[in-house]
Structure formats: C-alpha cells, structure tokens
Amino acid sequence: MTDVPPTLRELIGHPHLAATPLSGDDDLDRRVTGITLIDPADTGLVQAGEIAVCPVIPAGYLSSWRLDATIRRLYDQRAAALAVPLPGPGGETLLDGSRRLARHLHLPILGISGAPLRWAGTAAVFVHSPAVDAADHLCRAHRALTPRLLNPQDVARALTGILDRPVAVLGPDGTPITVSFELPSDFDPHAPVAQILTADGHTTVAVPVPGTPSGTADLWMAAALGPAPAAWARAVRDVLQFATLAVQRWQATRRVVLERDARLRAGLFGDLLEGRLDSGGTAHQRAAEMGWRLDGWHVAFHIAALGQVDLLGHTDAVVAAIAAEQIDVTVVERGDGWSAWTTSRTEPDEDTSRDLLASLQRIRRRLAGRFDCAIGVGRGHPDTGGLTRSLAEAWDAARLARGRPQTGRLVHIDRLGLAQLLVAWASTETFAPTATRLLAPLESQPGELVATLSTYLDAGGSAADTAAILGVHRNTVAARLHRIEELLTVDLNNPDDRLALHLACRVTLDRNTGY
C-alpha cells in the first residue's frame, strides 16, 4: 500500500471512528500507523505512531496521577494518541493539568463515546486494510440500492444513511437538486470524471452519472465528508460510482416509460394536427384519457431546442420548468422540441398573453443550464380546430425565434407581419442555400455590396436614399450598383430580378445576424 497513513483528524472524521479530542484540537495532524490496546496501569510496549486505546479505566483514573504517568510513557514511546472511554455527562473529567500535560507533550487524548474495543477494532482494520472497510460500505450500498428501483433523490438519501455524511444529487452544472449542498470552488462540471476535492481540510467527493451521448454528465452525485482519510474518500468514491448504476437504471426505466408515452402522444398529436380529433371519435376519446383538453380557448407554444439535444432525456426537466411557472399545460414532444398548450374557458386577453410571455422567458433561462432553446407562441383560438391552428402558429414563430437573439429568442406570432412570415417561409432549407449562392459573388468583393444592394432595394430603388442611409456619396452607390449588375449578371430594372435579389438579401442578412 503506497498510502500515506491517515492523520488523527482524518481518522476521527470517519463516521465509525468519531472521537472527541479531550485535550484540544492541537496535534491532530499526526499520522496514525496502528492501534494498540493498553492496560491503564501499565502501558506496555507501544509502537511509534500508534493510538494506545485504554478499553477500560478504573474509577478516578481520569483525574489521577496515573493518567499523567500514562501520557508520559506514551510520549516517551512516541505514540500518536491516547484513547480512553469518553466520560458521560456529569462523570469524572480530566484535570486541567492533565489536559495541559497532553498539550505540552503533544500527545492528544481522545474520548471514545461508543464501545472502545469495537472502536479499536474498526480503527485497526481501517488503518491496516482500508479495502475491508471500503468493501463493507460497498456491500451495504449494494443491499440498499439493488432490491428496489429508486429515484436519484432516494438513492442519495440511502447513501446518506450508509455513509453517515450528506449525499446529494446535483444537476449537470453542479447545482444541487432539492437539497442544499455546496461543492468546493475547484469542482469542474466539464470534466466528467470522479473528483475528490479537499479544501480547508474538508473533503468532498463528486461522481458523474454518465449521460446517454457519452462524454457529458447528466447528473452528479456528491458526498461532503468533512476531514477524511484519503482511503475513506476513495471508498466513498467507489460507493458513489456504484450508486450511479442505480441512478442510470432508474433513468433507463423511466426512459422506457417516457418513450412509450411519447409514441402514444406523437400518434395522437399527428391526429390532432391532421384535424382527425373529431369529437366522438376513438382518437378523441384517447386524447381525453390522456388528459388533453380540447374544448375552450387554446394558446400553444413551441420550445425548439437548438443544437443536438436528446429530447426525451430532457422532457422531465421541461415539464418541471413549466410547472415551476404555475402554468397548467399539456406537453408533447414534436420535431425539434416540445409543443405545449394552455386552455381556458374564455378568450385570453392582453394581460394573460403578456404574463405567458414573461413566464416563457423565465423557462428559457431555467433550461439554459441544459440546452439553449427558441420559443414561439401562437394566438388564442377556440376548440380543437383552433388548437391545431395555434400549434401551427407556435411552430412558425419558434422557427423565426431561432434567428432573433434580439428578442430573447422568444417570438409571438402576433408580433410578426405577414411579409416576415413569407420571409420565414423563404428561409427554408431549399431556398436559403440558393439565396446564399445567388449573392456569393458579392461576398468576396470590397465595398459592402450586399448591404448596399439590400438598402437600395429596401429604399424602393432610390440611389439618393441609399447614399443617405449608408452615409456615402451618391456616385459611390451608382458605381456599386453597376458592379453588382456586372458581378451577378442581372438587370436591376427587371422586376423579377429585383424580387429574387430582395428575398435573397433578406434571407442572407437574417442568417448572418441570426445564428
């Protein structure tokens, strides 16, 4: 074993080896190499670095000169400490002189509150073969975590009992979930490996629960040990790593349920979008069974995840984020994100709409720790047909919101003009590349040709207005327009050419300012 022996302070930081320093907190940084039992009347042979444990002491021993003599003999033999049964409340105490002697000779006296022989046995096993202690904890974790499916919080609670130290589940970035728990500042959420962190003599162990796409942590499990021997910290790491299996098992089981529900919802949702949820039909009945509200006024919104995101893995978080805003909604996975709607008896007014937008902005921020997203909101429409329509509007708005960081990537369909909608439609996967190709010859040229062209077309074909907006000479604008016609081989007087170029400009500029 290449381990440095634990210090006294670390050793008594082990939950099964708690002891009270009776002679003060000094000198607890001595290394402990072993445990020896001694007779209070005759210390016998004690090796340097050993804790001499007096399992039984005669009445009056703690206040007698014998204690001083024992302290002295242990000091002469370079023992690490003297351990005695902790006197009960109101029991005899050490003389101040004996405490001072212990400090003077740097030989700490530990008070053991439990059974001293058991303490000595546990301590000896821990010092000489920490693997036994680690295995014991692993076995107990195994027995606690395997018989039942436990959610991550319950896993943490079970481990708190086994380790006798606070254990918590934390989010991917290290923020605690449900219970308060503070990770040391050198915790690195981007390094998905087990971390044993020691700050100010207090040790924290953090272990990642691997996410589905490998390389990232879905969750962290962490335990705050206080002063702890290195071997004990490693044992806790192993226990936590074992516990991640339990968490992953829970996640996998949960995912199966989610997948099943999601498939069911997706089928039903397709029916809804296709207008097949006529009242009285079987689909309508199934929707009712799932708790979908189809009557009344609906306002839909769509949360589009940006980038590669495992949607199902985050559905719980999305539902929780929405629930935290006290919004009663139905959520369905759809395409690049989640569609959801609220339902009310009466037509939603302006205030309701504004409140919803504020809530959605907060939801977006709340989810930012997991993924970035864009949110689109539809208008309020009544009944099943209205729901379909509001969902479509929300989908369109979300598409637009992607490219609008200036609105916080949150767009309400009401705030969009029809023309913008047309542009939005133009920025489809088929048109956008063509638009980019059309204007490509201008990109490599000097003189802001795309901006000039766009401004010229926006200004209704007035070279003078364009020059004023751009702050250049009118002749410069004329020269640039001439070059544009040459480079693109177009005629700016031809209405067809102008329409195509105007759309291309809008799409290209939207893209460049967007994402």
Place this chain on the structure above:
Amino acid sequence: MPIRYLGEPDIDHLARGTTLLGSGGGGQTDTAARLLRRSLAGGRIELLTSDDVPGGHVVPVGIVGAVSAFTERLPSGGEWAPVLATIMDRTGISPAGLIAIEAGGVNGIVVFVAAVELGLPVIDADLQGRALPRLDQMSVAALGEPLTPLAIGDAGGRLLMLDSLSPQAAERIVRSALTEFGGWAAIALRPLPVELLDRLTILGSFSRALHLGARHAAWTLSADPREAAASLGARILVTGRVIEVVRHRAAAGFGRGSVIIRAGRDGTLVRLEMENEYLLALIDGEPVASTPDILCVLDRTSGLPISCDTVRGGAEVVALHLPGPPFWWRPEAVDIVAPRAFGLGIDPIPLRGAT
C-alpha cells in the same frame, strides 16, 4: 561532650526545621512555637543524645489527632502528666527522658512543651524522622516492636489506656476515640530502653531540624533559590505557579489531593500528589520523587513553607525534594511509608544525585 540545651533563641529555627520535615503536613508550627516560648519562660530544656543518658528508659510523647483542633483548643498545661503517670504505673518504669513520636510539624515542638511540664530532658531522636499520619508508621512499629501500653488523655482527666494491641489496632482505636477528646489528645507510648535507641529510633532528628531551620532562616529574598536549596541539601523540582489544586474527599481515611505547578520557564508541568503530606512528585508525567523522601512547597518570594492544607491556585512557589530519613529506606521498613502505603500504586523513588 557538653550537654546541649534548647532555649528561646532556638525556637525559630526549630519551628522552621520541623515544618520542613513535615513534608507539607504535621500542622502549622507557629502556634506551637508561641506556646513553647511561653512555657519556657526564659528557661531551657536539655537536648540529649543517647550517649548523654547512662541507661534506663525514655517515653515517646506527643499529640494525636487533628492539628486544626489543636490550634483551636491549645494545651492548658497538665495534659502529659496523666498519660505519663498511666504508662509509669502500667510498666513500673520511671523515665530518664522524653522522645518525640514525630519530629515533623507540631509534634517536633510539642515534645519540648511536655518536657517543660514534666521536668524531663528530651532525646535528640524521634520515631518518624519527618511527619507521617498514622501510629503504625512509627519506626518501632515498623521493626515489629509493640507500641502498647499507650495512653491518650487530656487536661480534663479523660484517659484511655491500651495494652497488648497491634500498632494497626491501636491506630484504629485511637483514631475513633479522638472525637471524645475534642479532636486531639496527648499521647505517651511504651517506654524504650536507652540502649536500643540506636536501633529503634531515628537519631539526630532535632539536630537536623535545627540545622534545616538555621539554613532556612538565612534564605533571603535576594538569594539564588538553587543555592538556598543546596544549602538545605535539597534539589529544586520546579519553580513556577500553582495552576490547579484538586482535593478529592475520600469516603474513608484522609482526603487526597493533587497540586499542579507550571514552570514559568518552559511550561513543564509538575504534579504533586498529597494526603496529609506531599507524597509523590511527577515532572511532565514522569514520577521523580516520593515518600519516604520529603517534598516541600515554599513561597517563591518569602521562602515560607506552604502546607497541603493551605496551598492555593495562583501561588508562585518553589517545590523542593529533600532526602528522607535513611531509616525508612531500610528494606524492612520502607513498605510502611512507601507510596503504596498511601494507596499510590508505585514503588518508592530514591533520590538520584541531589543537586
């Protein structure tokens, strides 16, 4: 050899010396010294060696009981005549002189008060050579000789005579009878033949007391404590402040206690275990001195001895280790006064290389 006398000028040295031999016990000698001064009334007492006495017997006398009671109720005169008469009557022996039962503390002075009362000389010897708390800790008892017949009594005529009892039984009976005598009583033991004094007693106890007293009187404020200690034949255990005094009230026997002195220089901690006397000294937990050697605590500035009864936390003190009477280091005697005789589970520690 000219006969030696003890007169009023010697009383100060006698009081100092007997106090030091008290090892922290034996009672406060100042009251007894005033009593002796009044009794002498300018006269003097013969202090004889065994060689000065041609033959016959000497009677051990003194007081037994609580020395605090002695201070509250001083002898009125006439305490020792009845007990001596009882012993003479019982044994048919007419004594040639008196011998102190204990040279340490009050009894080292009281023997001269009795000598004035009885008109007898005092032998320069005693049965303890220091202060010890019990009758069975007399040298005579240690050698297996009887203490009885013995008599205790007071000036009011109350009297108790014991005979044919072991020293231990005599100790128990006398101890339990003392309350009937108001806490203390005069005592006289079986007369000792002069020719056996060499073997049965500690010779020269008063010479030693007077010598220690004279040296102690020369202890001045400016003196180096080490020199002063050396002049007493003592070594310094510690110079420092008393940081803790604990007294455990025992269910039986005398109360035990501990005194902890912290050296000013390096934080060394000296612990003294005491009963009626200071019995054991540990330096940083290591036992370094014990009964039958003599342990004294002196006020650091005045040099005055501080008894086990009066030692308090905060006092600036010097603790000394003086050799005990060689008699008690004899193998046949040592067990009676060793630490184990006081319930301290440790062998006696001889003085090593006194400084």
